[in-house]
Every structure is written in C-alpha cells, then in structure tokens.
Amino acid sequence: MPLDASRRLIGAALVAMSLVASTPASVAASPVTLAVGASVTATALPQATTFTELSGLPQDTDTYGKLSGVVVHPARTVAVYALPGGKPAATLPAKQLGSQTWVPVVEARKGWYRVLLPSKPNHVTGWIKAKGLKKARSRYRAIVKLGTRQLTVMNASKKVGTWTVAVGGSETPTPVGRTFMLALMSPKEKAYSPLILPLGTHSPTLDTFGGGPGTVAFHGWPDLKVFGKAVTHGCVRVPARALKVLAGLPLGTPVLIAP
Structure with missing residues (x-):
C-alpha cells in the first residue's frame, strides 16, 4: 500500500x-445572474467549477504548449460557449472554492477568449465574451x-x-x-x-x-x-x-x- x-x-x-x-447542494441548478450579453436561463446550464463535468465543449489540443500567461476573471457569472456566437453550454462563476475565478486564455478572437476551465473532463475549454472581464498577465x-x-x-x-x-x-x-x-x-x-x-x-x-x-x-x-x-x-x-x-x-x- x-x-x-x-x-x-x-x-x-x-x-x-x-x-x-464547500460543495453546493446543486451546482448545476443554482440560480445565477449572467453578465451583459448573455441572454439565457442560467438554471438550465451547468456551472464550470471543479465539482462539475461538462459536455459539448472543445478540448485543449495543445496539451503541453506554453500558455501566454494572460488570465481573465469574470466580475459576474458569464456564459460559456462551444463556439463564439453559438448557444451557451455552461456558466463560469465569479468565485469558487472561496477564491476569485481566474482562468488562462488559450485562444483569442475579436471580442472573445477561449479559456481553460476547471471542470471535468481534464483539458476542457470554452469561449467567453471579452466584454466585462478583468484581464491580467502572470x-x-x-x-x-x-x-x-x-x-x-x-x-x-x-x-x-x-x-x-x-x-x-x-x-x-x-x-x-x-x-x-x-x-x-x-x-x-x-x-x-x-x-x-x-x-x-x-x-x-x-x-x-x-x-x-x-x-x-x-x-x-x-x-x-x-x-x-x-x-x-x-x-x-x-x-x-x-x-x-x-x-x-x-x-x-x-x-x-x-x-
């Protein structure tokens, strides 16, 4: 052993x-308020936290690539998309485990960031709108x-x-x-x-x-x-x-x- x-x-x-x-009773069904631009019923979507497993979102294909160090933080819960402009597949809360949610950017397009998410399966990513995010570089x-x-x-x-x-x-x-x-x-x-x-x-x-x-x-x-x-x-x-x-x-x- x-x-x-x-x-x-x-x-x-x-x-x-x-x-x-600190696990919420039902992370998938907790009512949340989405940031500007996200018109969706949040209760129908899972939250992208360490407690959840997500589906329908892209995987990080550059598994060992060097990240730029650009990180973003949603001041409020935001919608997560499989593709920019598509339908929301999840939400990313502003806090989890008692800390602010900061996630690294793996790809950027005008008005959008694709970020690593903390959920299962490992290496899952999602697109979030750039508007309203705090941005920094580590x-x-x-x-x-x-x-x-x-x-x-x-x-x-x-x-x-x-x-x-x-x-x-x-x-x-x-x-x-x-x-x-x-x-x-x-x-x-x-x-x-x-x-x-x-x-x-x-x-x-x-x-x-x-x-x-x-x-x-x-x-x-x-x-x-x-x-x-x-x-x-x-x-x-x-x-x-x-x-x-x-x-x-x-x-x-x-x-x-x-x-």
Whole structure:
C-alpha cells in the first residue's frame, strides 16, 4: 500500500475533505445572474467549477504548449460557449472554492477568449465574451516533471527555484498536461499541510475521493521521506519553501505537468 493509505486523515491527498465542505447542494441548478450579453436561463446550464463535468465543449489540443500567461476573471457569472456566437453550454462563476475565478486564455478572437476551465473532463475549454472581464498577465509558471519528480517555478525566463516533490503512484497517477492555479485554501485540518492549492485538473483514475471531486492540488507534507517518490493519490506534495512560493503566485498562473 502507498504511504497515503496508512493515515486516515493525512490520506486525503486529493483535497476532497476540504473541498466537500464547500460543495453546493446543486451546482448545476443554482440560480445565477449572467453578465451583459448573455441572454439565457442560467438554471438550465451547468456551472464550470471543479465539482462539475461538462459536455459539448472543445478540448485543449495543445496539451503541453506554453500558455501566454494572460488570465481573465469574470466580475459576474458569464456564459460559456462551444463556439463564439453559438448557444451557451455552461456558466463560469465569479468565485469558487472561496477564491476569485481566474482562468488562462488559450485562444483569442475579436471580442472573445477561449479559456481553460476547471471542470471535468481534464483539458476542457470554452469561449467567453471579452466584454466585462478583468484581464491580467502572470509572468509566472510552475512546471512539474513526473519522471524526475521535480517542481520548477519560473518568473518569465528567471528560475525562482527547483524542488524535489512527491507525485501520484502507478494506480493513481498525477494527470499530465497544462492546467492552472485555481484557488488558495487553508484547511480546517492542518495535520499534513497549512495550505492547499487546488489546480484546474482531476485524477484520471479516481472519480471521487473522500466524497469530493478528486481535484488535484499542490500541498505540503510533514514526512520529508516522501519527496522524490511516486506515492500520492494524484496530488503533488511539495516542501515547505516550495509551498510558500506557490502560494504567492497569482490565481490563473499556468501549471505544466509533464511526463
């Protein structure tokens, strides 16, 4: 058995214990107010959150491509489209997991942005109208190399630091591809990490974990012997210094998980 299985509390490596406490009773049917230009009954659409699975939206085909760092935030809930000018397929809320929703841009057209979404399936994207969005650029990016079990944080072309980390085991691997920093959480139970940093991606083998959606995250770990090993349920366990650096990155910052 991997180390995770030996401790009931600490075994919640996919942050489900923290996430499930904030899961709305029905994320798909919650009434919301859409931003300007979105004339649709919101209750008929699923919300693009870490708790939902979306259909009818395009996949990110440049799985390992470098993101520009452009990130956007809807001040209010906005509609998400499969194609610009088409019918809405979902809504993107202004906040989730207690944090503002910032998502990275993967493609831009006049008046529109295609963004990575935090929902299942992994790598799902959608188009949102540019009007009414807050826009920023993150100079940072985090790169996880599963083969060498290394995390590197970059500030533009400058290396902030490199650390040896623990990654998913053979039966519960860490998902690969580009994703992003979704939220910053301080769990009630701090036995294994003072902070949890959920990403916009999910375990490829666990549909749920501990009652939550199987969201993958960066978090700390008290036993230093795990670093350099493939022993987690999919999350990336990082040393204390790395956790502090990651916690200082803007939400929406690109994260690349490579084989």
